[in-house]
Amino acid sequence: MAEQTTPRRYCVFAGNEHYPAGGWHDFRLSRDTLEQAVAAAEELMQELQLSWYHVFDFDQRRVVAQSQYQGYGAPNAFPDLNK
Numbered sequence: 001m002a003e004q005t006t007p008r009r010y011c012v013f014a015g016n017e018h019y020p021a022g023g024w025h026d027f028r029l030s031r032d033t034l035e036q037a038v039a040a041a042e043e044l045m046q047e048l049q050l051s052w053y054h055v056f057d058f059d060q061r062r063v064v065a066q067s068q069y070q071g072y073g074a075p076n077a078f079p080d081l082n083k
Contacts, residue, residue, distance in 0.1 A: 010037035010055050010064070014044055017051035017069075028053075038065050 008030040015026045028044055031037040034055065041053040045067065055065035 007058070008032050009058050010034055011058065012037050012041045012044065012053055012055055014041060014048075014050045014053035014067075016049075034064060041065075041067070 009032060011030040012028045013026040014028045015021060029037075029040055031040055034057070037055045041055060044050060045053060051067075052070050053067045054063045056062070057064040
């Protein structure tokens with residue numbers, strides 16, 4: 001996948017089960033639509049053999065999509081950043 005410099009609305013964070021880099025270090029790419037972001041995340045999981053992904057919506061300020069598996073010990077719920 002091509003490298004990009006300006007984050008778009010939907011940012012994909014992804015990593016391996018036992019070795020998350022943490023925060024922005026797990027940032028992989030961003031896309032303009034949720035559908036594009038989820039498709040790219042699924043493709044990344046296959047290409048790089050990753051264990052999990054989250055899609056963060058900068059407009060809504062929350063995770064709007066995630067892989068079924070969340071990594072060892074990771075919660076399935078996310079904090080509400082709009083409070």
